[in-house]
Amino acid sequence: MAAxxxxxxxxxxxxxxxxEAGARIVDFGGWAMPVQYEGILAxxxxxxxxxxxxxVSHMGEFFVEGAGAEAFLQRMTTNDVTALADGQAxxxxxxxxxxxxxxxxxxxxxxxxRYLVCVNAACIDKDWDWFSSHHDEAADGCTLENASTSWAQxxxxxxxAEALLQKxxxxxxxxxxYYRFTEDVxxxxxxxxxxxxxxxxxxxxxxFDASHADAMWAAVFGAGEEFDLQPIGLGARDTLxxxxxxxxxxxDITDETxxxxxxxxxxxxxxxxxxxxxxxxxTQKEQGVPRRLxxxxxxxxxxxxxxxxxxxxxxxxGEVTSGAxxxxxxxxxxxxYLPKGSTKVGTEFAIQIRKKTVPAxxxxxxxxxxxx
Amino acid sequence: MSQIPADLLYTSDHEWVRVAxxxxxxxxxxxxxxxxxxxxxxxxxxxxxxKVEKGDVVAVVESVKANSDIYSPxxxxxxxxxxxxxxxxxxxxxxxxxxxxIVKVKLSDDDTSDLLNAEQYExxxxxxx
Numbered sequence: 001m002a003a004x005x006x007x008x009x010x011x012x013x014x015x016x017x018x019x020e021a022g023a024r025i026v027d028f029g030g031w032a033m034p035v036q037y038e039g040i041l042a043x044x045x046x047x048x049x050x051x052x053x054x055x056v057s058h059m060g061e062f063f064v065e066g067a068g069a070e071a072f073l074q075r076m077t078t079n080d081v082t083a084l085a086d087g088q089a090x091x092x093x094x095x096x097x098x099x100x101x102x103x104x105x106x107x108x109x110x111x112x113x114r115y116l117v118c119v120n121a122a123c124i125d126k127d128w129d130w131f132s133s134h135h136d137e138a139a140d141g142c143t144l145e146n147a148s149t150s151w152a153q154x155x156x157x158x159x160x161a162e163a164l165l166q167k168x169x170x171x172x173x174x175x176x177x178y179y180r181f182t183e184d185v186x187x188x189x190x191x192x193x194x195x196x197x198x199x200x201x202x203x204x205x206x207x208f209d210a211s212h213a214d215a216m217w218a219a220v221f222g223a224g225e226e227f228d229l230q231p232i233g234l235g236a237r238d239t240l241x242x243x244x245x246x247x248x249x250x251x252d253i254t255d256e257t258x259x260x261x262x263x264x265x266x267x268x269x270x271x272x273x274x275x276x277x278x279x280x281x282x283t284q285k286e287q288g289v290p291r292r293l294x295x296x297x298x299x300x301x302x303x304x305x306x307x308x309x310x311x312x313x314x315x316x317x318g319e320v321t322s323g324a325x326x327x328x329x330x331x332x333x334x335x336x337y338l339p340k341g342s343t344k345v346g347t348e349f350a351i352q353i354r355k356k357t358v359p360a361x362x363x364x365x366x367x368x369x370x371x372x
Numbered sequence: 373m374s375q376i377p378a379d380l381l382y383t384s385d386h387e388w389v390r391v392a393x394x395x396x397x398x399x400x401x402x403x404x405x406x407x408x409x410x411x412x413x414x415x416x417x418x419x420x421x422x423k424v425e426k427g428d429v430v431a432v433v434e435s436v437k438a439n440s441d442i443y444s445p446x447x448x449x450x451x452x453x454x455x456x457x458x459x460x461x462x463x464x465x466x467x468x469x470x471x472x473x474i475v476k477v478k479l480s481d482d483d484t485s486d487l488l489n490a491e492q493y494e495x496x497x498x499x500x501x
Contacts (some may be wrong), residue, residue: 235409302416325413
C-alpha cells in the first residue's frame with residue numbers, strides 16, 4: 001500500500017485542507033483525493049445521522065449557452081431537456097450511437113439558453129471530446145465551455161445541511177426543492193446552490209469559482225461547528241451512494257451497457273425529440289432488453305466485490321459491478337446484471353467469492369431510504 | 373513505538389506471531405489494521421486440525437474498501453480459529469494484539485528464526501511509509 005505519487009496527480013483547490021484534516025490520500029482516476037479521515041464507517045454514519053462535507057471539485061463543469069443550447073443538449077442526452085424549468089436540475093446520460101453510455105450527467109437550467117452540465121471527474125476529457133466533436137458553434141447556435149478547472153464544488157449532505165448553510169446566505173433554502181437550485185451569495189461568494197447529492201440524504205451541492213475555495217471552506221466549517229461538521233472521504237461516498245442505488249459510471253454503467261439495461265429507463269425519453277443512441281435503444285426495446293441491473297443481498301458470509309463472478313444455475317452470467325458491506329444495514333450488498341427472466345425480486349443466484357460459492361438474492365432497491 | 377510490542381515476532385506481510393507452548397497465535401499488526409481501515413469481515417479460515425504450511429492463506433480480512441489475505445507464518449496444524457471475529461470483526465481494529473487474534477497454529481517445527489523481531493519490523497514499517 002505505497003503512497004501515491006502526488007506530484008503526478010491533479011489536485012482540487014482543497015487538497016491542503018484534506019491533508020491538514022488528516023486525510024488518507026489516494027489516486028482516484030488521476031486525482032489526489034481523500035479516501036477517508038476518521039474512518040469510512042464513522043464518516044458514513046455521520047452523513048446518515050448528521051451532516052458531512054465532500055470535496056467534489058474534481059467533477060467537471062461544462063457551460064452550454066445560446067439560443068440553440070436546449071436543442072444541442074436534447075440531441076446529446078436521453079432525458080427531456082425541454083421539460084426543465086429555470087432553476088431545475090435533471091439527471092441524464094449521454095450515449096454513443098450503439099446505445100452504450102458515454103457518461104451520466106446532471107444538467108442545470110440556469111435560464112433560457114443557459115445550461116450547466118456536471119460530468120464525472122474521470123470522464124472530463126472524454127466527455128469534452130465527445131461534446132466538442134458534435135458541436136458547431138454557428139450551426140448549433142450555442143457556445144460550449146469547459147470550466148472544470150476554474151470551478152470548485154462542495155457537497156454538504158445530511159439532515160442538518162439546510163440549517164447549516166442557511167446561516168451563510170439570505171436565500172431561502174427551504175424554498176429550494178429537491179433537484180432545484182438557486183443562484184445567490186453564500187458566505188460572500190456567488191454560488192449555484194443546488195439541492196442535489198449522491199448520498200441518499202437531504203443536502204446541497206455548491207458550485208463556485210475556485211479562487212474562493214479557502215474562504216468557502218473556512219465559512220462552511222465555521223457555520224458547521226454547532227453541527228459537528230466533518231469532511232467525508234470517497235470511501236464513505238461510495239458506500240452511501242451504493243445503499244441509495246446511485247450508479248457509478250465505469251462500474252454499474254459503462255460504454256458497454258445501455259440505460260435500459262442499467263434500469264435508467266426513467267431518464268430515457270424515447271417519445272421526445274431524437275438523441276444520439278436513440279435508434280439503438282429502440283432496437284433493443286423491440287428485441288427485448290437482454291439483461292438488467294439488479295440489487296442483491298448476500299445470504300452467506302463474506303463481501304461480494306466489484307468483478308466477482310455472478311452465477312445463475314451454476315453458469316457464470318456476469319460479474320458484480322458494485323459490492324460492499326453496507327454500514328447502514330450491516331449486510332453485504334451489491335449490484336450486478338442478470339439475464340432477462342431472472343431479475344425479479346426474490347430470484348436466487350450466487351456470487352463466487354474466492355473459492356466459495358455464496359448464495360445471493362435479488363432485493364428491492366434502494367437498499368436504504370431516509371426516513372425524514 | 374508501543375504499537376509494535378517488543379515480545380512478539382513479525383512477518384513482512386504485517387502479521388504478528390506469539391509463540392507459547394508450541395502454539396503460534398497469529399494476528400495482524402496495528403500498522404496493518406490501520407492501513408486496511410474499518411474491518412467488517414474476517415473469515416475463510418481452514419478447519420481446526422487442517423495442516424498449514426508457511427505462506428498458506430489462513431484467513432481473509434476485509435475492510436470497507438479492501439481485502440487482505442492472511443498467511444500462515446509457520447508450518448503446523450490449525451489449533452483454533454477466533455470465532456469472536458465472526459460477529460465482531462472490528463476487534464481486529466480495536467485490539468489487534470489481544471482479542472483480535474485470528475488463528476492459532478500448533479507448530480510442527482519450532483524454528484521461527486526467519487521471523488522478524490520488533491526492531492526489524494519497525495524498520496520495515498518505517499521503510500514503507
